Amino acid sequence: MKPEAKNNATINALKAALPYTFPVLVGYIVLGIAFGVILTGRGFAWWLAPVMGLFIYAGSLQFVAVELLASAFNPLNAFIMALTVNIRHLFYGISMLEKFRDTGKEKPYLVFSLTDETFSLLCSVTPPENVERNRFYFFISALNQAYWVLGCTLGAIGGSFLNQDTSGFDFVMTALFIVILVEQWEQTHFHLPVLLGIFISIGSLLIFGPQNFIVPAMAGILSAMALFRGKIEEGFRS
Amino acid sequence: MTQRQILITILVLSLATILTRVLPFLLFPDHKRPPEFIQYLGKVLPFPVIGMLVVYCFRNVTFTSSPFGVPELAGLVYVVFVHRWKHNLPLSIVGGVAFYVFLSRVVF
Numbered sequence: 001m002k003p004e005a006k007n008n009a010t011i012n013a014l015k016a017a018l019p020y021t022f023p024v025l026v027g028y029i030v031l032g033i034a035f036g037v038i039l040t041g042r043g044f045a046w047w048l049a050p051v052m053g054l055f056i057y058a059g060s061l062q063f064v065a066v067e068l069l070a071s072a073f074n075p076l077n078a079f080i081m082a083l084t085v086n087i088r089h090l091f092y093g094i095s096m097l098e099k100f101r102d103t104g105k106e107k108p109y110l111v112f113s114l115t116d117e118t119f120s121l122l123c124s125v126t127p128p129e130n131v132e133r134n135r136f137y138f139f140i141s142a143l144n145q146a147y148w149v150l151g152c153t154l155g156a157i158g159g160s161f162l163n164q165d166t167s168g169f170d171f172v173m174t175a176l177f178i179v180i181l182v183e184q185w186e187q188t189h190f191h192l193p194v195l196l197g198i199f200i201s202i203g204s205l206l207i208f209g210p211q212n213f214i215v216p217a218m219a220g221i222l223s224a225m226a227l228f229r230g231k232i233e234e235g236f237r238s
Numbered sequence: 239m240t241q242r243q244i245l246i247t248i249l250v251l252s253l254a255t256i257l258t259r260v261l262p263f264l265l266f267p268d269h270k271r272p273p274e275f276i277q278y279l280g281k282v283l284p285f286p287v288i289g290m291l292v293v294y295c296f297r298n299v300t301f302t303s304s305p306f307g308v309p310e311l312a313g314l315v316y317v318v319f320v321h322r323w324k325h326n327l328p329l330s331i332v333g334g335v336a337f338y339v340f341l342s343r344v345v346f
Contacts, residue, residue, distance in 0.1 A: 082254030093262030197286025
């Protein structure tokens with residue numbers, strides 16, 4: 001490919017990806033600012049915010065990390081904490097095995113940057129025709145991380161100055177997940193998997209509480225998917 | 239913690255997070271077809287997982303005392319109905335947030 005054509009393909013992919021990421025733009029800036037404000041409020045240097053946004057890049061873990069950094073040095077505890085908070089990523093990876101197959105040089109970054117929000121966008125979007133698939137996925141992922149790092153940095157630098165009351169605006173993430181749920185719902189007439197997911201998660205939340213419900217919910221979902229496999233595969237075929 | 243210890247802790251958190259994201263791809267690389275059950279999970283999991291994420295967003299809402307999760311549930315209902323009706327992403331999301339912020343700040 002001529003360098004010019006290559007540039008055009010890249011710009012096309014970026015342009016195509018941009019509109020899909022707008023909800024994440026709003027959500028990540030708001031949450032990122034909240035994170036930066038909390039981090040510097042605990043007395044940490046502002047530049048730790050972009051460093052964490054770049055290298056950890058996991059929203060809920062970064063909030064937990066502020067507490068970890070403020071307590072005694074214990075790397076093993078930090079490691080276990082990160083695994084527990086982020087264990088749900090395993091499901092995202094399994095779901096993306098097929099989609100990320102043969103994504104070539106983009107693949108390492110696509111895997112590294114698979115957050116809740118990026119996962120749910122990549123689940124639901126299909127690249128427009130004449131847009132290169134791998135670059136389209138890459139830009140969705142990279143734009144999302146750029147918003148997150150920007151938000152974290154703004155919060156850390158702007159601190160209390162930017163700390164307007166943003167409570168409620170984080171509903172943008174909830175709204176995004178609901179929209180994706182609705183679109184999945186309309187894709188198929190067979191709703192057993194999503195209903196199982198919702199009710200098992202609610203059940204687990206009621207039993208184990210907000211701090212500990214994810215792991216049992218994942219175990220429950222896995223068992224249910226195994227148990228009803230015959231029925232589910234039949235449902236998807238029809 | 240010293241600055242060095244802080245950076246080590248961040249590195250550990252980064253590596254553990256990367257591990258949770260990379261593990262499925264390490265176990266089932268491109269050139270190896272995953273076992274049938276894993277392929278099945280790859281197809282079916284996006285559905286229950288999005289359901290789980292929605293529940294995850296509501297995990298800290300208290301339904302047993304005022305305002306009984308009314309702003310959150312009303313926001314949920316708004317997004318579901320407006321999206322099914324218009325299929326317009328900005329209207330569903332920006333409208334949903336505005337509706338939720340209004341309810342949670344002004345009404346309740």
